[in-house]
Amino acid sequence: MTKITAHDLAKKQKEISVAEFFERNKHILGFGNATRALITSIKEGVDNALDSCEEVNVLPDIYVEVKNHEDGECKIIIEDNGPGIVKKQIPHIFGRLLYGSRFHAIRQSRGQQGIGISAVVLYGQLTTGKHAKVISKVEEDRPAVILELVIDTNRNRAEVLNRNTVHWDKPSGTRIEISIIADYKRGKRFVYDYLQSTSIVNPHAQITYKDAEGTVHFFERTTETLPRKAVEIKPHPYGVELGTLIKMAKHTKARKLSSFLKTEFSSMGDRTTKTACEKAGLDRNINPKEMSREDFLALHKAFKKVKIMAPSNDCLSPIGETLIRRSLKHETEEISPEFIITASRPSSVYSGNPFQIEVGLVYGGNLPKDRSVKIMRFANRVPLLYQQGGCIITSAISSIDWRRYGMDQPSGKGIPTGPAIFLTHISSTQIPFTSESKEAIADIPEIENEIKLAFRECARKVQKHIHKKVRRKKTREKFDLITKILPEIAKKSAHMLDKPVPSLDAVITKIMDVVWIEDVITYEKVDRVIQTTLIEPVEEKQQGVITKSKIMVVNYKRTPQKFNLYALIPEDAVIGAVEPKPSKITSNYIKWGLGTIQPANKIDVNFELAGLGQGDFDENDLYIENINPTYVIGADKWEGD
Template identity: 80%
Template sequence: MVKNQIPHIFGRLLYGSRFHAIRQSRGQQGIGISAVVLYGQLTTGKHAKITSKVAPDRPAVVTELAIDTNKNRAEVISNSTNHWEKPMGTRFEISIIADYKRGKRFVYDYLQSTSIVNPHAQIIYKEPDGTDYTFERTSEILPRKSVEIKPHPYGVELGTLIKIAKNTKSRQLNSFLKTEFSSMGDRTTNATIKEAGLEKTLNPKNMTREQFLALHKAFKKVKIMAPSTDCLSPIGETLIKRSLKHETQEISPEFIITASRPSSVYSGNPFQVEVGLVYGGKLPKEEPVKIMRFANRVPLLYQQGGCVTTTAISSIDWRRYGLSQPSGKGIPTGPAIFLAHISSTQIPFTSESKEAIADVTEIENEVKLAFRECARKVQQHISKKVKRAKTREKFDLITRILPEIAKKSADMLNKPIPSLDKIITKIMDVVWIEDLIEYEKVSREPVQTTLIGNIPQEQKGGTITKSKIMIINYKRSPQKFNLYTIIPDDAVVGEVNPKPAKIANNYIKWCLDTIQPANKIDISFELAGLEKGDFDENDLYIENINPAFVIGADKWEGE
């Protein structure tokens, strides 16, 4: 950060970096870091020390400061420059009195959680006893930068509306609404003005409080399009899964599933919900599931019971999805970790401490839908696994016993051993789908995906994910159907064989040729732009065939 901003950022309370800026941001109130400086100053009497370097060819600026509580201004003790080996960045040093022993676990949990939702960051944590922890970055790609948008009529408060009007350059009410607010076109503007009982030519700077109040009420009564979601910077399903996989290696989970909801709006504020579910492995089976809550990439460690995320999870009947929940409500019990990340231009926290998100109906519904999607995937995974295991056992038994019977019968009759394909087909009576995923490291620069950022020189190279699918018809009659495989949104599709009927953002569709009894079809496709393990299981669906006949895929329910 630049030198002249350091005293304001660290030495002034309520010096917010995003006041009146409608975009996703970690900070909102301008209290956090300056409150730490003040707490250290009050408990130890020592000054804060900030080292900042803005470019590799510039010296680092070192500032020592305290807060003048009477004036709410920074008191700069010293300013100097020195050499710092880091190419750029900021270092903040403060001495405080705290019970580290009691809070030790929370510090570790906070940093570990932070690393999960900030996969682009490497975090090094050094404890007072000398123990070092490094939370490695799992992505070299920076998050998409959120774009500032104009306020939406549904979310603007009366006082803010009046302030915007006083500072506008528009001289007429209709142009004021179209230029100062998002989602206000001609039709919406005219409808709002008519609902408020005002004139289009009215100068907004000359409006009375009663007229502003009428306009504010009219906003709520007119249907206005949702605001743009460019102001949000979600993590993405692929990176959430990658981070969870990295941080749960010691647990060896059976599988990790993620889901992302489309952007939505509450009170004119855009928001988006992303969730993840870690299941199985060494997670305790008799304890309540662990819930990890995040808002704008910041962990929420306290007040879990008062958070909308917990409310949404508790309202789902998890017994349907294989978890224990005696009453059908409350936090379920089982070997699972639930992660929920909510990104928004305005997180509706329950208090200034920002430890829990308020029970906003729109947010609660989106969290429910996201976790239900994850739960369905869990259910499908377990069902598919059990069904495949039973069929495999039957197949192994048949292929082990029948050849022996055929051989002995042929020897007794002094005849050649007959082909058993048709007999096995009659006994199995299913369409069997088997898949295999492999990874190939390539030396060329990886394909850039929808994630935005620059890949460092030392990270040149990439991974090609290769998926092979084998379909065997063990039915007595020919089979013809459509096959779908779900792919990550941020993957780039490479070579596909046979030629697909459609490649969409998140799936590939094949209209398969007729498969004769005891015959098979091989399918393969390649994905670029992913790391090894990002795509580790084919999520397959079938259409135009009875799903009860198929092992290894579920019924396609449509886009």
């Protein structure tokens, strides 16, 4: 047997191209089987399309088409109205893995690694041997570019096979056509689900989907407002890895450690910088380029010991409760749910990465009562369709005792049973996925805790809602009684005896014995200019919807009553006319000090809200102060700001 030397081995040692690596490991990218491949391909295409539109502040208008050929081949087409891609960049974006603009930026975006769309091209090429086709138009009065490409897996470079110009009606945009081997029959339900879910968390997008049978599905846009643009932020000391820290120091323009820390990191002020250096035992004035590995290690350790403020949440772009509600309402119209309730947590941080949790709960209607609730998971506005069981969202929901909130849950653990849909959206600069296929979120205690808090808040709101409904129904009956039936009884008895109709006021107050508060909400479409936002820049729209609330306060007690009334208002609403004059207005509520109301008398309170869509605000949240809350129906005790 000949001895094998290091030299012999060296002959075999060579670079493995990234493309080659993924060719062998396509399951990690979500191409594990023919069903998954279909969804992943569409998902990557749609993610890119949405991202590119938002980057240039265009409301996305996305077209998705799937054509199903025999022998398991599908052609997927995804088209957007984004800015298009300049000719030179097309081969890089579609034909090179790990190439993209978002990898280095610390802010919320859908794609991050730059693997996505080129992996689809690669998968199509590997399974069908067909080329990908890309059409792109960047300027309105220029023709579009059309090219066909394949990936050279050895070099991780695209090979352009055909390049041409073509006329395209769109002002600008990108269209890709890729043939892949996929299981359309099994996957088609998931494609629809994925696009519907995408539409829920992207209410500003319009998605048209033509399935292989030729049916066109239309997912409407429910808001004209683009999501808040996520600002790019610098790394936070809590989240930086040692290697990255060393690399950053090597490339910094700062000459002193203190200025390095202050300029290259977020949340580092004079005081935190000084404390961090002291804890690390380092001179603030040393040149970061001259620091030793031990120095970096000490600094890295010191970061953890210093209390550093959370990074600003400008880098996040949550959907917002109003829009989640509106989206869910729109998409669940057929189910006609009993109610939709949302909750939103303030932003929080894990390992220096800001994140924020929003949840929504759809309850009742035609949803099945005897099955597990439907869980919808979203990360940075992207639906997560697979690996529900291995996701922190699922385990957070499962660890809440839902029995306390009136749902079925054997042994108080696991996914509860009931007619409900649970939606969770996490926004973060860095979503901690369990794997590259980005289907489940890893087990991070901070995130789990926030999800639990959000759902508990939601569940409490549900309880309150139900309680209120029951109480209102009971008193509504009494109201019917005193307004309709009692006068009839009196009239009829008087008529039979040929006597005058007796006065009812005293009997009515005896039966009711409450202060009754009731609200009616109406919507009015207006053509005049209305202010729709409070924050600068003030946005004004030529037309919109005014939400008008009328609150009737009737004193059915036997004594005069005088108290304060509070009406909660959504944060994204602008207050218009208010009548009578309020004693206080904040961004969250309006307060009135109501005048004395005599028995059997009433006061009407009116206010208008702008900046909301029709139906966004359909129930007032009313509170009272300076009166025994048990006297009042229709409002709860004010617990303070």
